[in-house]
Amino acid sequence: MGVRRVVPNLQAPEPGQAKAFCEDVLGLEPVMDQGWVVTYAAPGNLGAQLTFLSHDASAPVAPHVSVEVDDVDAAYAAAQAAGHEIVHPLTDEPWGVRRFFVREPASGAVVNVLTHRDR
Numbered sequence: 429m430g431v432r433r434v435v436p437n438l439q440a441p442e443p444g445q446a447k448a449f450c451e452d453v454l455g456l457e458p459v460m461d462q463g464w465v466v467t468y469a470a471p472g473n474l475g476a477q478l479t480f481l482s483h484d485a486s487a488p489v490a491p492h493v494s495v496e497v498d499d500v501d502a503a504y505a506a507a508q509a510a511g512h513e514i515v516h517p518l519t520d521e522p523w524g525v526r527r528f529f530v531r532e533p534a535s536g537a538v539v540n541v542l543t544h545r546d547r
Contacts, residue, residue: 429503432496435467435477437540439490443480450478462523487516491529491540500543504528507541520545 440446443466450456456468456478464483470476484490497503504518507530515538516529527542 429506430498432498432543433475433477435479435494435496437479437481437491437493439482440480441482443482446478446480454478484516486519486521487529489515489529489538492537494540494542496542496544498543500526500528500541503541516540 438446443464444461446466446468447458450458450468454468455470456476457471458466459469459474459477460467462485464485465479465481467477467479479494481490500518504514507514507528512533513531514528515531516527518526518528520526524545525542526545527540529538529540531537532539
């Protein structure tokens with residue numbers, strides 16, 4: 429199983445308010461905006477991203493970090509086999525990702541492990 433990217437998820441009551449900072453200060457551009465979640469990326473480098481979210485649309489908590497993997501089913505099986513707390517089950521979301529949330533045991537952070545279904 430390989431990791432494609434790791435994206436910090438910053439909690440923000442109004443994710444759209446990050447626009448000026450991300451664009452003017454960091455040179456990032458929006459690559460996804462669903463209102464409750466907005467992701468900005470470096471032009472030409474989709475591996476360099478920041479996500480701002482107010483909540484999660486389908487899960488009980490907002491994740492602290494997102495990790496895109498090439499085999500989310502294998503990651504889910506490994507998390508279950510290791511006995512890690514699954515916070516949100518493996519789900520095909522309507523916005524094109526297959527994902528689950530797992531609690532990282534050292535810090536208690538919630539990790540959104542995902543893959544894009546079109547890849």
